[in-house]
Amino acid sequence: MNAEIIAVGSELLLGQIVNTNARFLSQQLAGLGINVYFHTVVGDNADRLMSAIEIAKNRAKLIIFTGGLGPTKDDLTKETIARHVGKELVMDQTALESIELYFKRTNRVMTENNRKQALVLKGSHILPNDHGMAPGMVVESGSHIYMLLPGPPKEMEPMFLQYGCQALASKNNSNEKIVSRVLRFFGIGEAALETEIIDLIDAQSNPTIAPLAGDGEVTLRLTAKHVDEHIALSMLDEMEMKINQRVGQFLYGYDNSSLLGELAKTLKERKHTITAAESLTGGLFQQELTSIAGVSSVFKGGVVCYSNEVKQQVLQVKPETLEKHGAVSEQCAKELAENAARLMNSDIGISFTGVAGPDELEGKPVGTVFVGIAIKGRATVVEKMILAGTREANRNRAVKFGCYFILKNLKESQNAK
C-alpha cells in the first residue's frame, strides 16, 4: 500500500510553522510497512485542495490529511473531501456530546460554529479525539482510503497512535514489515564512505542503503522488508556486518545516538570523571555534556579560558608557552588539558584551543584547532585539525572531534589490556 500525506493550512505555506505532522506520520507508516511517496502542503483554499486530492488519488491508495477540521470558515478539509467522494456530512452525536462536555469541563461557552466540528463524513469510521474537539475519520471510496486527522500535533499524534494505526493495519493487505536502522559514522566524509561501499550500494535492493551527510557526520540508513520481522532484522544485521568490514572503524553509534551521548555512556560505564578547558569552544563541550541528564557522576565542572590571562592565572599555562608557541598551539593544548584535570581533580581533561574565525589569530589561519586529551596514567595526546566551516560550524565540529578522540583513545586503551 502506498500513501500520500496532505497537510492543509496556509500557516504552513507562510512558514509560520513546520510540518512536523508529515514527519511523525511518515515514521509511523514506515513501521506499518506502508510506503510514503509524496508529502503535499496546500493552503486553506477549496479549489487548490481539491486539485491536490485529485493528484494524490492518481498516485496513492491511502491519502492522509492533517488540519482543516477546526470550527472556523477557513477549515474546509472534510467539506472538500465530501464533495470529492460524493458523500454528505452528518452530525455525529457522540462527537457532539464530547464537544459539549469539553466546554462544560473548561467552563467556557460553546459557540455555534463549534457544532461544525461534530459533522462527519457519512459512513466513515470515527477516530475519537481525546485531546481536543474535532474527531478524525477514515472513509473508503472505490479502492481509496482517506484518513482525516486534526492539525495540532498534540491532538493528531495520540489520535493516530491510539486509533488511526489500528484502522490502517486492518486495511493494509501487505504483510510485509519494514525495519530500518541508521548507522552513524564520524571521521570519514560522505564521498569517501560511499567509495568504500560503492559495490554494496550499486547492488542494493533489499535492504536498501541510503547515505546522508550533515553536521560533520555521515549516516547510512539500512531498510529491509520481509513478512517476518525477525528475518528483516537479520537482513539488516548481515548488511551491517558487510559495511563494518570496510568502514567499521568510523562507526560510533546507531539511530538517534550522538557522539556526546556515547561519550557520557562510556564514561559512566568506566566510572571515569572528565573536565574541560575550553578556549575556542567557549563552553560548548560542557554545555552539551550537561544537557544530558545524570552526568553529574562523571562531570564536576570545568573552565572557559577565553583569554590568555585566564589560561595563565586560572589554568597555570606557562608564560613561556604563550610567548613562544602562542595560545593556539600543541604545547598550550597539552598544558590546558593536563592542568584542568588536576584543578578539577578529574580522570580525563580535554582542551580546545584554536581559531574559530572570522579573523586569523597569532598568524594562524581560521579553522586551526588543537584538541588536547589528558587521560590519567597515559601520555597526553594533542590532535591538530584544519576545519573549513563558519565560526559556528568549526566550534561544533571541534567538539565532535573531541568526543571522537576521547572515545578512540579509551577504546585503544581497552584493546591494549
Add this chain to the structure above:
Amino acid sequence: MNAEIIAVGSELLLGQIVNTNARFLSQQLAGLGINVYFHTVVGDNADRLMSAIEIAKNRAKLIIFTGGLGPTKDDLTKETIARHVGKELVMDQTALESIELYFKRTNRVMTENNRKQALVLKGSHILPNDHGMAPGMVVESGSHIYMLLPGPPKEMEPMFLQYGCQALASKNNSNEKIVSRVLRFFGIGEAALETEIIDLIDAQSNPTIAPLAGDGEVTLRLTAKHVDEHIALSMLDEMEMKINQRVGQFLYGYDNSSLLGELAKTLKERKHTITAAESLTGGLFQQELTSIAGVSSVFKGGVVCYSNEVKQQVLQVKPETLEKHGAVSEQCAKELAENAARLMNSDIGISFTGVAGPDELEGKPVGTVFVGIAIKGRATVVEKMILAGTREANRNRAVKFGCYFILKNLKESQNAK
C-alpha cells in the same frame, strides 16, 4: 509570481528529518511578495521527481528545489531537471576549484564523485556555496524559473539569503514592495501582550501584526505593503510607535537580534567585562556569548561549577552556605557571582544555580532557579524564578532571564546617573 517548493530526499518521506527548508523558504518568499501555494516532498527517485516537476510546472511559475545536489548516486535533482528542461550539465570551473580548495584546506583526499558536485545546468546563474561544496543555480526555461538549492539547512539558508534572494527579487514583476520588521519582547507573555494591543490587532490591515511566541520570547511581525518602499517603512515606524506606547518597556530588539547579542553590544559600548559561574546551565551562557564573534574584549573566561566540590574549591563558596542553604539558594548564587568576578578579574559576574530536572534537588522542585548578578561597585542582586519547562527549556530560559536582568540592571544604573 507564484511558487512551489519541492524538497527532494527519501529521508524526509521516512520521517528521519523534518522539512525545515520549506518553512525557511516560505518565510523568505513571503517577504519578497511571492505567494507559495504548494510544498511537495518527493524521494530520491527520478521518475517520481520528474512527475512532481511536471505537476509543479502547471501550477507555479517559480519552482524551488532543495536537496539532491550531493556527490552520491541517489542525488539526482539536477540530472532530472536537466532532462526536463532539455539542457545539458557542464563542469563549472569556479565550483570545481572551490571544491578542490575545500579538500586542500581540510587536508582530505578528494574522490572522483566529488567532481559531480561541480556539474551545473548549462546557461544557469550560479549561486556560490560558502558553507559546503554543491553550488546552487537558477535556470529559466520558457516562462518558468527553476532554483536549485542544497539540502543541508546550514548551506541552503546562507546561500538563499546571500545570493538566492537577489536573483529572485530581480525577476519578480510586482511593483509592490513588502517590508517587514520583527519586534522582540521579553518578560511579558503572549496573551498579556495581545491583551495590551488587542484593538490594534483587531483593526489591522496594512501593516499587518502577527504575534508569535517561542523560547520564552514573544515577537510581533509587522508587515507593510506599498509601491514606495519609504512609505511602507514609515507605515511600520508609525505602528511600532503605537505598540511601544503600550508595551515598550518589554521591547529588547529587532529582527534577528537576541538577548545575548544585545548584552554583548551593551558591554562593548560601556567597556564592561563579564564572567560567569554556571551550575544549572553547564556553560550555556558562556557558549552563547562566545558564539558572537569579537567578544574577547568583554569576556575573559568563566567557570562551569557543576559539582559542590568545584563550587567550594574553585569558586570559594563557603562550606556553611552549602550546608545551611544548599547549592540551589540565594546565598550560593550571590557568592558564586561575586567570587567568579573576583577570580576572573571582571566588572560583572553572573551565576546560574538551580534544578534543571528531571529530578528535584536538595528538596527543591524542578524549575527552581537563582541568578546572581554582581556588578562592580553595586550591591549584588539575586533573582529567583520558578520555570515550568523541560530540562533543555529551563536552561535556555534561565540564560535569557540572566541577560535580561543584567540589561535591566545596567539600564537602571544609567538612568540613575
